[in-house]
Amino acid sequence: MQRPYNFSAGPAAMPAEVLEQAAAEMLNWISPAGVASGMGVMEMSHRGKAFISIYEQAEADLRELLAVPSHFKILFMQGGGLAENAIVPMNLMGLRAGQNPAASFVVTGSWSEKSVKEAGKYGRAMLAASGKTDAGYTHIPAASTWQIAPDASYVHICSNETIHGVEFHTLPDLQALGCDAPLVIDFSSHVASRPVDWSKVGLAFGGAQKNLGPAGLTLVVVREDLLGHALPICPSAFDYKLVAANHSMYNTPPTYGIYMAGLVFQWLKRQGGIAAIEARNIAKAQLLYDAIDRSSLYSNTVQADCRSRMNIPFFLQDEHGQALLDAEHPLNAAFLAGAQAAGLLQLKGHKSVGGMRASLYNAIPLDGVQALVAYMQEFERTH
Numbered sequence: 086m087q088r089p090y091n092f093s094a095g096p097a098a099m100p101a102e103v104l105e106q107a108a109a110e111m112l113n114w115i116s117p118a119g120v121a122s123g124m125g126v127m128e129m130s131h132r133g134k135a136f137i138s139i140y141e142q143a144e145a146d147l148r149e150l151l152a153v154p155s156h157f158k159i160l161f162m163q164g165g166g167l168a169e170n171a172i173v174p175m176n177l178m179g180l181r182a183g184q185n186p187a188a189s190f191v192v193t194g195s196w197s198e199k200s201v202k203e204a205g206k207y208g209r210a211m212l213a214a215s216g217k218t219d220a221g222y223t224h225i226p227a228a229s230t231w232q233i234a235p236d237a238s239y240v241h242i243c244s245n246e247t248i249h250g251v252e253f254h255t256l257p258d259l260q261a262l263g264c265d266a267p268l269v270i271d272f273s274s275h276v277a278s279r280p281v282d283w284s285k286v287g288l289a290f291g292g293a294q295k296n297l298g299p300a301g302l303t304l305v306v307v308r309e310d311l312l313g314h315a316l317p318i319c320p321s322a323f324d325y326k327l328v329a330a331n332h333s334m335y336n337t338p339p340t341y342g343i344y345m346a347g348l349v350f351q352w353l354k355r356q357g358g359i360a361a362i363e364a365r366n367i368a369k370a371q372l373l374y375d376a377i378d379r380s381s382l383y384s385n386t387v388q389a390d391c392r393s394r395m396n397i398p399f400f401l402q403d404e405h406g407q408a409l410l411d412a413e414h415p416l417n418a419a420f421l422a423g424a425q426a427a428g429l430l431q432l433k434g435h436k437s438v439g440g441m442r443a444s445l446y447n448a449i450p451l452d453g454v455q456a457l458v459a460y461m462q463e464f465e466r467t468h
């Protein structure tokens with residue numbers, strides 16, 4: 086069955102093969118060796134042999150795909166990206182001894198804005214740089230200008246801003262800036278879309294529902310030396326050291342989410358791994374940005390060196406070149422209705438910025454972007 090293309094920012098499109106396999110295994114999970122369990126994955130004890138094998142395979146596949154070094158722990162948690170905005174400071178603010186813990190934040194869009202605000206509950210959350218201008222968030226301030234607090238326990242960035250479409254194409258090298266604090270990245274919306282340079286990272290976190298699987302699972306990848314510094318108020322279930330020591334089973338983990346993400350990891354391996362998927366993602370994004378830049382109806386104002394490959398906001402313009410932010414504007418409404426009829430779903434922009442947004446996660450094939458571009462060109466010709 087050819088389904089419509091789904092450009093949702095999250096929860097987002099999943100590969101059809103993965104959904105079909107999950108459907109086939111819904112009532113009776115069969116091990117890779119062909120042994121029927123007689124149970125669906127949701128019904129299994131997280132401590133039983135069958136689920137442990139699913140968990141171990143998922144972890145090993147993710148470690149291989151993202152080339153996660155052995156001195157990093159992979160944790161499968163709950164609470165999503167927003168809970169990590171509290172869990173990270175509760176675990177890392179105490180890295181530097183002192184009564185007055187601090188961390189530094191680079192704000193490049195809505196998600197990092199939320200992170201700095203939440204961290205302020207647990208210590209001094211310091212702004213190192215902000216990309217906000219009168220035009221909104223359309224660039225990343227040069228790392229050489231960042232004002233990192235000398236006593237910062239860590240430095241936080243959102244490596245892909247899902248709402249504003251601003252992505253770090255390369256991660257900052259804090260050591261080259263004379264800073265030995267670990268870098269924390271919120272990679273919720275571009276995890277597994279490209280390789281990660283772990284030599285620059287202390288901790289990475291992301292909700293699964295953008296690019297890995299269903300909502301309810303949160304991925305944390307953390308360097309071992311950062312474990313064991315949680316503030317006394319940190320809930321035990323969110324203390325990375327305890328979670329790691331219990332192989333993400335200090336409490337019941339999101340078992341079905343881990344299973345689904347595991348199917349996605351196997352699908353990614355069949356696609357040729359992260360390098361192959363990155364090449365595909367570059368081609369997809371290029372196609373859409375080129376179509377936007379060549380048209381006189383559509384615009385995207387993010388600077389070329391930090392345009393997101395995953396989340397591409399764009400605006401229709403009126404005859405004076407004014408961006409039409411309001412989703413209810415007749416031209417926007419016509420664009421969305423026509424897209425829906427053409428099998429192009431969930432293109433409405435985030436309510437805080439308006440306009441349109443196409444999210445081109447791993448599960449969106451090049452064909453889907455070609456169909457979108459063809460629709461956009463036809464709409465421009467006829468409106």
Ligand SMILES: *Cc1c(COP(=O)(O)O)cnc(C)c1O
Pocket residue numbers: 095164165166167168196243245246247271272273274292295
């Ligand atoms: C979606 C998103 C979040 C929030 O995730 P929740 O699972 O809703 O908590 C945080 N950061 C980024 C970059 C996101 O895209």
